[in-house]
Amino acid sequence: MSTDETFVLSTGAALPGDPIDNTALAKRFGVNAQWVELFVGTRTRHFAVDLDTGAQTHTLTDLATAAAEQAMVRAGLEAADIDFVVLGTATPDMLMPATVNLVADRLGLDQVATYQLQSGCAGAVQALDLGRRLLDEGDGTGNRVGLVIGGDVCAKHLVLDRDTTGQPPSELINYVLFGDGAGAVVLSADPDGARMRLDSVLNRFTGLGRDPAQVIHWWGETGPVEGVQAVTEDYKAIEERVPGMAVEVLHELLDARGWDKSDLSFLLPPQLSGRMTQKIVKELGVDGAAEVSVVADTGNNGNALPFLQLDALAPLLGAGQRAAAVAIESSKWLKGGFTVEGL
Missing domain, CATH: 3.40.47.10 (Thiolase/Chalcone synthase)
Structure with a gap:
């Protein structure tokens, strides 16, 4: 980190x-x-x-x-x-x-x-x-x-x-x-004109020995393989594992900054779906932070989501206010996140 x-x-x-x-x-x-x-x-x-x-x-x-x-x-x-x-x-x-x-x-x-x-x-x-x-x-x-x-x-x-x-x-x-x-x-690299400071970034592969929960095949000129489903989603595995992984990320981010949950003004939780986001937010237990979520209105658009959350956060984050973001990928189990402070 x-x-x-x-x-x-x-x-x-x-x-x-x-x-x-x-x-x-x-x-x-x-x-x-x-x-x-x-x-x-x-x-x-x-x-x-x-x-x-x-x-x-x-x-x-x-x-x-x-x-x-x-x-x-x-x-x-x-x-x-x-x-x-x-x-x-x-x-x-x-x-x-x-x-x-x-x-x-x-x-x-x-x-x-x-x-x-x-x-x-x-x-x-x-x-x-x-x-x-x-x-x-x-x-x-x-x-x-x-x-x-x-x-x-x-x-x-x-x-x-x-x-x-x-x-x-x-x-x-x-x-x-x-x-x-x-x-x-x-x-x-310079603070002039900045809206916020990106304090820390966490990026970890945690899928050793775990089966992928999402698989998307990329067919080339040979075309689809008979009997192989192009896109699969193990939603039960995602529901079971993602909330706990999100808690791990949040704790590690806070420990790295020397922050407590009470220091957070905003929380940007994982955006797998509207329902999963609600479940994860409850598990994270950051009651004093305002949730910044977009997935219920935008759908799960993958790599766009943390940036869309930052876009929604930008006009809300005041000087000195702190926010933590958590992202979980279930394909082969990756966890990530970052913290920002308003300027």
């Missing part, structure tokens, strides 16, 4: 199209709207595809560029001010070229370092961790300002015209759990 100072100049967010509520989802996929509300706890989500035609309306490049542009405008920066770009995603637009390079091109960036990290929800924390380490710490790199982006476009992997009758819950859940979107932050 690194504790060197890094400053957040601004945030940005991008969601595709209008929100899709559970009634529209139920009509399209034949699921029960009340089941979605009660079991998943998500009210709306945004899809980068047209539900009627199945045509893709937004790429990850589109959304990541829009979020980054908003963050740059809010920070008052031009392309020439950016020294590097980091993108965390589980759903790049293609294997090559890397989506981060398409985003850099859209933003008018050139001669800058670019990095793309492939992971699930924890990828956002990994991207933040890498971004803060890329900032100049007296090593002569000259990196003073960088863009860190997280986003996913999950809907493009769904077969919208399939009959969902009789589908196993491990596959059906993916049609109601996920959404699409992107978020971004501008990191700086």
Whole structure:
């Protein structure tokens, strides 16, 4: 865990199209709207595809560029001010070229370092961790300002015209759990104009000997493998393990800063779903902190979520106020988080 100072100049967010509520989802996929509300706890989500035609309306490049542009405008920066770009995603637009390079091109960036990290929800924390380490710490790199982006476009992997009758819950859940979107932050080595300070980042693999709870196959030119489900979700394992992992992360973050739960003004909990978020928040027991959650309205859009939470936190966080964020990835069990202070 690194504790060197890094400053957040601004945030940005991008969601595709209008929100899709559970009634529209139920009509399209034949699921029960009340089941979605009660079991998943998500009210709306945004899809980068047209539900009627199945045509893709937004790429990850589109959304990541829009979020980054908003963050740059809010920070008052031009392309020439950016020294590097980091993108965390589980759903790049293609294997090559890397989506981060398409985003850099859209933003008018050139001669800058670019990095793309492939992971699930924890990828956002990994991207933040890498971004803060890329900032100049007296090593002569000259990196003073960088863009860190997280986003996913999950809907493009769904077969919208399939009959969902009789589908196993491990596959059906993916049609109601996920959404699409992107978020971004501008990191700086200097405090001038900063909204908050990024105090610490935790990024840990904890999956030794544990079976993955989420698997997404990437079919190449050979096509799908007969008898192999493309996307699987062990929701029971997630429900059992994630709350405890979240508690571990929060305690480690607080111990690293010498903080107590009572020092927190805001809590950014894991955003697996609306229902799971409620369960985790109760387990974390930070009663004095205001919860900053977005998943019930945005759907689980993976790497975008911690950035969307930061975007929601930015106008709320006052000088001296503290916040802790926790992110859990169930694919092969990763835990992460970070702390910030208002300036």
